[in-house]
Amino acid sequence: MEKFHYINGDWVGQDLEKLEVNNPATGDVVGTVPIGGKSETKKAIDAAHKAFPEWSSLTAYERSSYLKKLHSLMLEHEDELAELMTIEMGKPLHESKGEVAYSASFVEWFAEEGKRVYGRTIPPHKEKRMMEVRKQPVGVVGAITPWNFPAAMIARKLAPALAAGCTFVVKPPSATPLTAVRLVELCEEAGIPKGVVNLVTGKSSEVAGELMSNPHVRKITFTGSTEVGKKLMEQSAETVKNISLELGGHAPIIVLDDADIDKAVDGVIASKFRNGGQTCICGNRVYVQEKIYDDFISKFVNKAKELQVGNGLEEGTDIGPMIDKDGYDKVEKHVQNAISQGAECVLGGEGYEENGCYFYRPTILKDVAPGMLIMNEETFGPVAPIQKVSTDDEAIKFANQTPFGLAAYVFSESVRRGNHVVNGLDYGIVGWNDGVPSAAQAPFGGMKQSGIGREGGHEGIEAYLETKYVSIGL
Template sequence: MADIYQIGSLIAGKEVTQGGRDTRPVLNPATGETIGMLSLARLEDIDAAAEMAQKGFQQWSALSAFERARCLQAVAVQVRADIELMASLLTAEQGKTLNEARGEVAGSADLFEWLAEEGKRLYGRMVPSRNAAMQQMVQLEPVGPVAAFSPWNYPLALAARKIAHALAAGCSVVIKPAEESPSAVLHLARICIRCGVPAEAIQVLFGVPAMVSERLIASRHIRKVSFTGSVAVGRHLAALAGQALKKVTFELGGHSAVIVMDDADVERAAQLSVASKFRNAGQICIAPSRFFVHDAVHDRFVAEFVRMSQKLSVGDGAKTGTDMGPLAHLRRTEAMQVFTQDAVETGARIAVGAPDRPTRAGFFWAPTVLTDVPDHARLMREEVFGPIAPMVRFNDLDAVIARANDVDFGLAGYAFTSSLKNARNIQDRLKVGMVGINSFSVTAPEMPFAGIKDSGLGVAQGLEGLLDHMNVKSVYRAD
């Protein structure tokens, strides 16, 4: 076994691992073995990070947008140069395949590159005045230090989204990544500092989540809160941020419906659906998670979906030929067991997959397809966040759109059809923040990423995501 590495929080450019701080193990999900030990922040570390972020904000926001853009462009270049290193860190700690990890790293670089340019275009505006002796202007100003909390399913990409948007807007950032998969984000923060971001403008904290979030949000230095995670935690943090009257951007849960019409290209729809459903072992907030398939093509779609699911190789993400890696935690395999058992007990049938907990080492769950799933089954009401695909028949489009909308979530939705009329009907009536028609690609850097209902508050990406990091100032200037 390789030596167990020691890592910790990064405060003002210095890694904090000493001083008798509590630690927690970092596990490899493919083996369940400890590969690292992570030092956890103490209260004084959290306070120091917030104070440093205030100092960093003064330095970073004083630079011109063009100077900040050069730094962010350099970050994008260096991230691409380090793609193999960062991908290996992601695979070792989160479990996804190396190909998926490389895509995550490349996407993070793309995000920095686009935001480097867009940050130069955060224009104010002149507003014609009613009084000839008066000028009226609207100025955009960075809100200040941002407390950001990112999850374990996309450890780098979702942390990079928060870091890059904050920095492009002229804000400093204190990022608390997931303790389960810390190394790639630490590496990104060091790249930012090497590329010219002041060490005080980017802090990385690891610790007991409740302690870190409550302390940071209460800090007088923090002016905005950005969170990606579960609805339950989001509600709690929203209450804390509301009490402190701080701006928020929350990316919460999803339960994305897929509507496959009778005029769809069935083989292509099944191929894209399998690739999207089982990417990252289904641990994606925008993953397709409820398949509503028109009765006329249901059996053909399910047969093709099952055939391709059976061909997927499940194993260690670091090994060549692996199509799907393990789940990130033991608790995720336990959740899959509960969802599958509940569905079967309510009348669903297992078309392919493992109804019982796997016995091999690591946190694995086979790609699972269930048919005849009733709407009251838990996996039709709750976010599954794993490799289980429920299939449901329908005949009436209006009725199925109503069923698709009949959940508390409103993040993403998808449809496959060759009819422009159907496409327009579905995209206009699905109550979600993002819609993919004949595609599951809904995360382009230049497009807003947002949910409605229990799926979030604010906008996390695109120009709108940058504007969420700004204060608006009206200026009236008389002669």
Template sequence: MTVLVTPKALANQTVRDFKMLIDGKWISGNAAPIERVAPSHGVVVSRFQAGSKADALRAIAAARKAFDTGPWPRMTASERSAILLKAADLIAARADELAYLDAIEAGKPISQVKGEIAGSVDIWRYAAALARDLHGESYNTLGDGTLGVVLREAIGVVSIITPWNFPFLIVGQKLPFALAAGCTCVVKPSELTSGSTIVLGEILQEAGVPDGVVNIVTGTGAEVGAIMTAHPDVDMVSFTGSTGVGKLTMTNAAQTLKKVSLELGGKNPQIVFPDADLDAFIDAAVFGAYFNAGECCNAGSRLILHKSIASDVVARVAALAKHVKVGDPLDPTTQVGAIITPQHFDKIAGYVAAAKSAGAEVAHGGGALDLGMGQFMAPTILSQVTPGMTVAREEVFGPVLSVLTFDTAEEAIEIANSIDYGLSAGVWSKDFDTCLTIGRRIRAGTVWMNTFMDGASELPFGGYKQSGLGRELGRHAVEDYTETKTLNMHIGSRTNWWMPRT
């Protein structure tokens, strides 16, 4: 049964007020709280503390103390692993609450978010396993007088800054691995979607994470994020967001030469050859373009189609797009929810208008949907797009699919690699020689073959070029939060360098 929640009904529910977590205590800020208006219903649903620079400084100091003198880095790996496993169980127990918060604050379909929470539980459990597998190296081959041991030590205090499009999933791609390594953290979620991350703070306290190990400061990037990326007591910054803000983050971190991990934007191509399974591809194209309303760095926002099949594919994608259900995120049958803010909606609409002016044609959608509440955009397809158009080169971050064409494989590779991003890509052909040849030449961190946007906790995720630095997930994810230290041990007597003259 479809369950619709009207703005009036939602407004009658209690608005949830959240606090910040600093050094094990839940505190309020000194400024007026940030009110989050649900993008789907247009009513206030959450209030977050407007954290200040002073709050960020207290959180950094707490994390520094917890790392330098607290028990967390000194626990055995099995002890940290047990706490992370308990956290995973508690996340699963509160999955409905977490899913509701992400759905209503971000405008995401509730069914989709429940899948993201389940995925996050798996990531926390995977990180718990990696905690016990973190190890260094030994070298017993350096001669009778030398033994070399390479240690992996937690890097220290980590600032974790997460975006609004996957509020709970993305903090789960960072925080458990940092904790598994023995680090302490300051977390700043987006000021638009902080609720689920704050609940995570409650969960971690219940799981047994000591005070000061995880601190959560809400607020804006200018007020809170800037000091988190620049402060000398922070040893590493892990940031997910736009490429522009990623560059600013890197600039701030460079002042003290911090380690930086950046997961940034994407303009991801799907290259389709005439022999592809088009039935499978059509579904993947619609999913890749409109999943999470296109507000996804991994969105398959560029179709690069062989000219012989382009017209047919565009028509079939448009036909399927008509059946995509856009609407109330709290309706379990909804597939595409609301656009995050009115300002972002205007930005997406601006890209569509500019593309039309440049000669692109709207094959489907192209504008707002009036559902009587919130801000919703129709799934949009732009055909007749050329590689030089802005809409073919920049990340729109909305439900807009750009269609380009090619004659030869070389041309397809050139189009795919011609932009500043290199996060992910897809190749579609029944000839696996074609898939592997194209896949090896695409400059992207992930290349899917005859599928799109699949993933697993074991598989690294990250991009080439301006899509970021470093990788998340995978068996080396915990190592990213460590430093290596060489212990060079001399055995027996040592030959003097200075010899007295006779």
């Protein structure tokens, strides 16, 4: 499967050196993409810059019609997109199908939200004066996306950018570029004009470097690690770019002693083991009150035992491969560190290598302590460390002892206690009796070192708009 760059409506890069894309479950080469750099990225930016005046001058209804066509095409090709996603990044096929639907929901949502970009009039403070606030697109957008949600992280940026009237250049990850290319092919099939959507694959340092330094790029949107996000913030200063960052997480799950334990177990399973724990909002540490501690762990272990590890294309697989050996090694390091310091492994605790691919079994650790590595770093794997807590406020204190603030979860059947915990959590997203809170109509983003800005909901399109104040003398 050979794929190319998409620049100004043309598929290019056939003469460039190629990057191989491997299936992390089998090691097979499943495709190639060109290794682009500064020159290709500049051409893509120039194309987007040239296309911007005409695209931004279309009515919101005209831009909406293109997005609605794209939405229909994504659903029409759901099975194809899902299989491609599973082949290049490993998640179970049923999860990939869910991601395609989730991705398409953003395209549908912003196809309509673009029609609701409203300005306002302000009561003047002088006679013969009109005061207005107008909204206009920010300009050319550079998007840098991660490997763990190859379709959703693009759709969540592409749809509001186009709906707002911006043009778009995307740099997908080297590990999972094929889904991105297929989405752009569907953009072309939907009739989106030349230059409005552009894609460049290749060296992150060169592609991202040009996106950050080029003055035609007025906004950068990035999903990835906090470490890289900080570097992009520094680089954006040179041209004072508008920037949105969805960065690392270290999500706590709090289970209060009035929780419906079965509901809590299902919620923790959904949060922790989705995508093999390789998500930015998955629960990374679990705090359970002492009264229900043993009962919760017993039911949690019994439920997690049912999860099957394997190739995501095989029926019955719940947890696919780790994306690479580095990811596997980090999980192993966290587990062994916790066990060496007194945690008890009550399920799993090991992985395996097969044909150069890496898998880790669902793992549950109990009697975990605050100082252990796994309670202070994002694991990004199928491991649930559980710590016993006494009071609601103790759970809140431990939950907030991190520089991150993306997502958190609480399980409680009490409105009073649940609200107390929710209000006390320094997180941008909180799932209350809900292990999977994300939705196109809701804002997604973090506090503290987990990012800047929000994606989804009304806030998601605001990130691609400038505010212009106009004072008119009559």
